[in-house]
Amino acid sequence: MQFSRWTCHGAISLYGFLLYFNLRSGLPSRMKGVLSLLWPGLILLIGFSRVYLGIHYPIDVMAGLAIGGAILILSIALSNGPGSGINGDKCSENVNPHGRFVILRPKRLSDRGG
Template structure:
């Protein structure tokens, strides 16, 4: 369990460093070369069917579905499973990530892309709120389900499913033209930092 705390804490530090690098490049306006290449590659595959798919993934990463899934998970944890410690952990990860996103957006105040938008969005761009919410929500769900899964295959499928949904939500925001790739990656890094920290201290508390 102590090793679990150490690994989670080390992961938090590593992802924080990744976020710091991306945030610095965004702040210094030195990341356009990266964003432009990724945007060109993603939006270059535009088609009516793909646009529909991307709008779906963007929707499931938006506020309403995230809130509904969060409330449903909290009800299951509290009412049916009686896992009150896991409920507090779950709520802390999801709510903390949302508050962190608001704070970071206000700090960086990056404008959204304005070229070739397939959807409309308001507010600041960095880091991506959809990416942070998806990574935190699906990340903490995978972690809690993984804890109670006995088979390696089940655990592997949970990780693949969680990563797949989170990745598609981030890509959808780039495809729809409402976020830069650096917004999405920065959101993942910020959310991973928070999630890994929460897991580290949850494991330490669980050990005690």
């Protein structure tokens, strides 16, 4: 049996990103609560099942979670647009009326003062 490849990086990236969008969405708070337990639960369940079934060593799962976490942080930062952080802080002119996600749009010549 061959081991030593990290795993679960895709699970944490996907379900972590779904958790992020869930928390920033306009869903009712009860639905947010349920989904906020579901996404991390799936990440942990997948990681545990890999070790339990003997497919990977625990260190493989931990490495996959670390890599997936890095991918998740990068994905969230990129989804908010350039110059914004994880929480989406940015200039108010680039935020939609609901204040949830950054809208990237080029400035017109008239907006530049020229």
